[in-house]
Amino acid sequence: MKxxxxxxxxxxxxxxxxxxxxxxxxxxxxDAMARxxxxxxxxxxxxxxxxxxxxxxxxxxxxxxFCSAKLEEAEKKVSLLVKDGEEGLREVxxxxxxxxxx
Numbered sequence: 001m002k003x004x005x006x007x008x009x010x011x012x013x014x015x016x017x018x019x020x021x022x023x024x025x026x027x028x029x030x031d032a033m034a035r036x037x038x039x040x041x042x043x044x045x046x047x048x049x050x051x052x053x054x055x056x057x058x059x060x061x062x063x064x065x066f067c068s069a070k071l072e073e074a075e076k077k078v079s080l081l082v083k084d085g086e087e088g089l090r091e092v093x094x095x096x097x098x099x100x101x102x
Contacts, residue, residue, distance in 0.1 A: 029070045032063045039063075 027035075039060040043053060078094040 027063075027066065029067055032067050032070075036060055036063050036067070 039056050042048060042056060043060075048056060075094065
């Protein structure tokens with residue numbers, strides 16, 4: 001039998017976790033990062049039930065994948081303009097420099 005109550009406000013977190021997949025397409029990177037921060041804070045309190053913790057964790061992982069994809073997309077769009085002799089400027093894909101020893 002399921003416990004009658006998981007604590008105040010716990011249903012809201014579970015509801016948000018369930019609806020995460022449907023709103024992901026419309027979500028902005030900054031909104032997703034803010035939600036990830038909220039999720040981390042909620043999980044760190046230890047006040048969520050195991051079931052709600054897993055649902056919220058799953059939502060967080062979806063948001064992390066979303067943000068990672070957005071960052072990769074942005075990196076592909078970033079380019080450098082390089083002076084190309086007398087022809088003017090040409091576009092060169094951005095390649096981040098690797099740091100030594102890290």
